[in-house]
Amino acid sequence: MAGYDQTLEPFLWRAEKLYPDREIVSRTHEGITRSTYAEYGDQVRRLANALEDAGIETGDRVATFCWNHDRHFETYFAVPSMGAQLHTINPLLPAEHVQYIVENAADRIVFVDPSLAEKLAATYDEAAFESVEKFVVVGSEVPDVELPDAVDYDSFVAGHATEYEWPELDQEASAGMCYTSGTTGKPKGVEYTQQMLWSHTMAMLTPQGLGIEDSDVVMPVVPMFHVNAWGMPYATTAAGAKHVYPGPAPEPADLAQLIEEEGVTITAGVPTVWLGLLEYLQENTVDLSSLETIVIGGAAAPRSVIERFDELGVEVLHAWGMTETSPVGTVAHIKADLQDAPAEVRHEKRSKQGLVAPGLEFKVVDDEGNDVAWDDDAAQDFGELLIRGPWVTDSYFERPDADEDSFDGSWLRTGDVVTVDDDGYVKIVDRTKDVIKSGGEWISSQELENAVMAHDAVAEAAVIGVPHERYQERPVGIVVMAADATISKDELESELVESIREEYPKWWAPDAFVYVEEIPKTATGKFSKKDLREEFGDRSLVEGEAPPDRE
């Protein structure tokens, strides 16, 4: 009685049959390229023939080391639909991570952009790349770099037929793979089955997901090596919508031009991209009238960004997800019953990570695994977000050591500490490794940081938990004073403690503050809590302090 397996290829079949003339537009090193779904289908099948001819078989891994463009998109359907697995490598990773994951994944072929070929050559290591038989440089010639067995894309596919008999695949077959780049330890591989990608695609089409329609023009700025550009190329195809790929290292001017000239309706990326676009718009006149939605993930957008785009008639839509969740888990749509709520309420909801997508389940649990209440008392009721569903993985690739900490039965432990309000909106307030566990309760380091940084005399600040004999951990603020600050440290601390006690439980106020010239940062620009804990995690900082008041 079971239905036919859930696989990706029928989405391409449908787009090609129903929307043969709709375009796939791409900014490349050679300028704008255009093809139609009809042409794209031929290209995908030609590529599948070339891969088969190169010896790629069911279950083999084919890697990409590429920006967002049409050739990269060809691999999205060709590789999984022939039964192989598409492994998208993040070219921004440190060389040793790239070496590790190529070896770990045992990639057989690597597609690489001309502009990234030199970087990949510098990363190349014979032992780590032992499984790699061929490098395919996406272009019509191979640049002069030290990559063995390199061939240009045009030669690789030349002469191959545009007919291909797709195999009937099992929905449990591996289709994709992406590594998480944790701040500590080795990257962990997440594999996507055909069914996971199918489910995520359908969810993205729903109005509660992104609601992509055949009239849409979708431009993923989020890189295609980052969880399949948040799954947008698949969803766009399933909807029969037009694709726009911004190519290598797009500048704000490139994005503005593509939006204006191609009539982009939906785009997606991290906040910094849109900050850059807003800056560009201050100096330049751009017709954004086609643009309806900017999906923002990776981090929360500053309020000013949301408001500025509101003024421009563009909706900023927060979404949350992880490599482990394929990736979209929540989307911050305004619920029907909040459409007429005061602007401030709607803004607050939109600034959160959002509502769980249909098909998924989550729970929020405290240290003892008890469910945390869904209410607006964000200071009290938060816990770790656990999530499960058809597009949430239940293990890492060959990492039973990591699985033990990361999964609880069928639930993924996200490592995100969240609140859920009365209306069901999820808001991230911390990471489990950063949250301060004090006297059996949790204190959000992020909330405290925001409170401390709100003071004019503070340039930047981090809050960490340091061990405490009686209370397990107590918060300590690490503060960079503003250059023009005139207030004394005693006065500042007194004001900070007072303002924190007004807004949060009294015992949240840090027991101590230390002053530094600069907060150490990670490679991606975030506060390095790990370094801070190493430097300031000494018990003597809070030892001997009077026990804090408890509410």
Place this chain on the structure above:
Amino acid sequence: MAGYDQTLEPFLWRAEKLYPDREIVSRTHEGITRSTYAEYGDQVRRLANALEDAGIETGDRVATFCWNHDRHFETYFAVPSMGAQLHTINPLLPAEHVQYIVENAADRIVFVDPSLAEKLAATYDEAAFESVEKFVVVGSEVPDVELPDAVDYDSFVAGHATEYEWPELDQEASAGMCYTSGTTGKPKGVEYTQQMLWSHTMAMLTPQGLGIEDSDVVMPVVPMFHVNAWGMPYATTAAGAKHVYPGPAPEPADLAQLIEEEGVTITAGVPTVWLGLLEYLQENTVDLSSLETIVIGGAAAPRSVIERFDELGVEVLHAWGMTETSPVGTVAHIKADLQDAPAEVRHEKRSKQGLVAPGLEFKVVDDEGNDVAWDDDAAQDFGELLIRGPWVTDSYFERPDADEDSFDGSWLRTGDVVTVDDDGYVKIVDRTKDVIKSGGEWISSQELENAVMAHDAVAEAAVIGVPHERYQERPVGIVVMAADATISKDELESELVESIREEYPKWWAPDAFVYVEEIPKTATGKFSKKDLREEFGDRSLVEGEAPPDRE
């Protein structure tokens, strides 16, 4: 790496958590009832406890013999989510069919409406109902009918807890069951797995399906015993939308009142329902301003119905499906690139069965299994529709005899003869058993019937194929002359043949016409081609005719 299984219960969980106050409204024998998702969730879990207490275990079948209302909807989630299977029985079936399917399905409990209890009692047969241990009459008392072991619903669930620990189900688990009522032979059971219903639900949420949003108010007029009311109760829940159930035997006045008072935005049913509503609207003033979409399936809506609702600002949306396809396979949305097409073109597209839903695949094949071209030459290029996908069954319940004819590998043979136009719109032109196979080509009996019935002198007409020595089959028209017709039969036939030859290939024109007082009809009011073939299928009708011209 596989994601968590696709099951229905998370849709209910989400609706209850995110939309606790949204309503489920139902017209019942006792008037309008209202509950919220929060209350509904409790009722569902209470029912699950009652069923478990009554001995229902994993894989058991629980049947319903009910109209559309809230209690029926409770079984939709309670039964499948506890691992049992919901078997919705069509109370309009002849008694012997009901007996057959209850015995075939081995139902253990049957839920029955008070107004249908007498009918079920009349159908009751000890041998056929041997598996049935209990009848639960949906209400607060058991009517005085001859049903053994009958209990009223209120007593059945009384005292049971509203907490229930749902089991972690396999997505391959049976969730639902519905029998097709073929015109010949015994009804065939179609089983729905959790995954099939999950997939269909997600597809219905997409804009390419029905695009149900949390702001919608959904009223399925199509019976809940008919392929889960086309899956709308599940999709409505997944969207967090409001439900409206029109209860037992709703009259047009009831539907009008519910639309007006509950603010219905989407409704669905067969054409006759909407013809009835239009008649009612001629005499009564009803505020239809909330209503956006009427989904019509089961048969094509007459053009006048589509146009009348257009004038009222309501979109008629054709959909096609079968019990075997859970059921929605195609939906007649206007594609983005046809939005600005001439009204006549848009009307033509909307009058067809529509575009395949994302996630499904189909092909149209001729007698030899060759693909038929997709073009606008409807007279030439048609064939049988074969379909497959995650919500299309690949077998019947315990009917290997029927499976052989009905499935071709992973493809369901729909038995529908269709054309597909340049834009991908599917149009049904015949049934495979009615299409006339002449000289290796197919002639659509429905097209010829429409052509013959277009003549003023014809009251009604059917066209059947009768055996022919050389051409395998040739068309013969069975005609009921209009009472006021003055034309001679010779003149009529000559005019008919001429008009058919203008529009279709010359060899489509019937070789002979016979005249009758009335066309025999089936129980559902359709022409009984089977009876006609028995009566007029004699070769002598066309024997000796000159071979028809071939184009």
